[in-house]
Amino acid sequence: MLPKIKQVRAYVVRGGGADYHDQGDGHWIDDHIATPMAKYPEYRQSRQSFGINVLGTLVVEIEATDGTVGFAVTTGGEPAAYIVEKHLARFLEGRSPTDYEKIWDQMYFGTQYYGRKGLVVNAISGVDLALWDLLGKLRQEPVYHLLGGAVRDELSFYATGARPDLAKGMGFIGGKMPLHHGPAEGEEGLAKNIAELATMRERCGDDFWLMFDCWMALDLNYATRLAHKAKDYGLKWIEEALSPDDYWGYAALKKAAPAGMLVTTGEHEATRWGFRMLMEMECCDIIQPDVGWCGGVTELLKISAMADSRGVMVIPHGSSVYSYHFVITRHNSPFAEFLMMAPKADQVQPMFHPQLLDEPVPVNGRLKATALDKPGFGVELNPAVTLHRPYTH
Numbered sequence: 531m532l533p534k535i536k537q538v539r540a541y542v543v544r545g546g547g548a549d550y551h552d553q554g555d556g557h558w559i560d561d562h563i564a565t566p567m568a569k570y571p572e573y574r575q576s577r578q579s580f581g582i583n584v585l586g587t588l589v590v591e592i593e594a595t596d597g598t599v600g601f602a603v604t605t606g607g608e609p610a611a612y613i614v615e616k617h618l619a620r621f622l623e624g625r626s627p628t629d630y631e632k633i634w635d636q637m638y639f640g641t642q643y644y645g646r647k648g649l650v651v652n653a654i655s656g657v658d659l660a661l662w663d664l665l666g667k668l669r670q671e672p673v674y675h676l677l678g679g680a681v682r683d684e685l686s687f688y689a690t691g692a693r694p695d696l697a698k699g700m701g702f703i704g705g706k707m708p709l710h711h712g713p714a715e716g717e718e719g720l721a722k723n724i725a726e727l728a729t730m731r732e733r734c735g736d737d738f739w740l741m742f743d744c745w746m747a748l749d750l751n752y753a754t755r756l757a758h759k760a761k762d763y764g765l766k767w768i769e770e771a772l773s774p775d776d777y778w779g780y781a782a783l784k785k786a787a788p789a790g791m792l793v794t795t796g797e798h799e800a801t802r803w804g805f806r807m808l809m810e811m812e813c814c815d816i817i818q819p820d821v822g823w824c825g826g827v828t829e830l831l832k833i834s835a836m837a838d839s840r841g842v843m844v845i846p847h848g849s850s851v852y853s854y855h856f857v858i859t860r861h862n863s864p865f866a867e868f869l870m871m872a873p874k875a876d877q878v879q880p881m882f883h884p885q886l887l888d889e890p891v892p893v894n895g896r897l898k899a900t901a902l903d904k905p906g907f908g909v910e911l912n913p914a915v916t917l918h919r920p921y922t923h
């Protein structure tokens with residue numbers, strides 16, 4: 531029998547890591563990227579100006595009675611730490627780590643009156659990921675072994691960043707570009723978006739996947755026109771064009787998109803119920819849950835099975851080892867996302883740098899399953915990173 535859970539602890543960390551939008555000046559990820567806030571000129575140049583990095587990283591540690599510690603990092607910072615310490619910890623302490631189904635159910639329904647999506651489910655996800663890390667460490671197995679094992683020898687990655695042309699040279703299977711101009715910048719902005727795509731198509735050749743990530747910034751008409759103009763340059767998919775709440779808009783966009791162009795979304799959706807809505811309303815061709823935001827591994831297993839039954843691909847939003855251990859085990863997750871966190875998107879660096887020791891990165895756009903062969907998620911917290919525990923219980 532496994533040792534019981536002794537204590538759950540929540541810490542916050544600033545500066546990159548799981549809150550990967552929390553970067554320094556001059557980073558591509560904060561350079562005039564279209565957002566729903568871009569209709570306000572004062573918030574158009576920088577997403578940090580309206581607070582995209584306000585939360586910071588949540589670190590969850592779960593210590594067993596034998597001293598083994600599982601941990602995970604996600605986005606959530608101090609408010610998520612409060613929820614973990616003051617609310618969620620009671621559903622774990624004294625329990626067996628194998629009770630992850632009952633623990634998840636109690637965390638979700640115990641917070642349903644104020645949670646269901648967003649920050650609360652980020653906190654639940656962080657706890658769930660730490661629990662799976664603990665299970666792997668106690669059983670001396672990588673998490674992907676606990677999920678059914680690898681269905682392929684290696685992961686292949688597309689790269690998200692401002693330089694798909696450089697990503698091609700690094701061996702990635704595609705490049706997802708941030709969309710820089712939204713409806714507030716009118717036809718001129720739309721033309722600039724298409725010009726950027728045309729430039730990258732010219733540099734990358736005809737066969738390299740190119741995608742736009744629209745980060746919830748558009749309306750249905752703009753997204754439809756962008757998609758049809760982008761068709762001429764072989765855009766593979768248009769991602770998260772609309773508000774996550776606009777299921778009706780996504781259903782219309784999927785119908786209006788050019789034949790062969792994929793419509794994708796889901797990184798800001800949560801739980802099996804949210805993804806059921808996306809799939810039953812036929813909103814998209816690929817769902818992109820973030821395992822650190824959608825409810826964790828326990829919930830993503832349910833989401834993925836639902837998608838598999840409908841022939842929908844699950845390509846998790848990039849979340850480092852937490853998505854790699856999942857993707858390698860799922861037939862309907864044929865490739866993965868890698869976010870280029872180097873400021874100029876010109877080199878591969880660990881996605882959650884500097885928070886994780888031994889964080890694996892793709893080599894030539896690939897990562898062998900055997901690179902994940904360490905207990906749990908196979909990473910440790912970098913001791914050089916200062917943890918702050920704002921609340922106790």
Ligand SMILES: C[C@H](O)[C@H](O)[C@@H](O)[C@@H](O)C(=O)O
Nearest residue numbers: 563690708743745847848869
């Ligand atoms: C590049 C996008 O604007 C986001 O920053 C990115 O985190 C996310 O949307 C993604 O799909 O990687």
Ligand SMILES: [Mg+2]
Nearest residue numbers: 743769770797
């Ligand atoms: Mg995205």
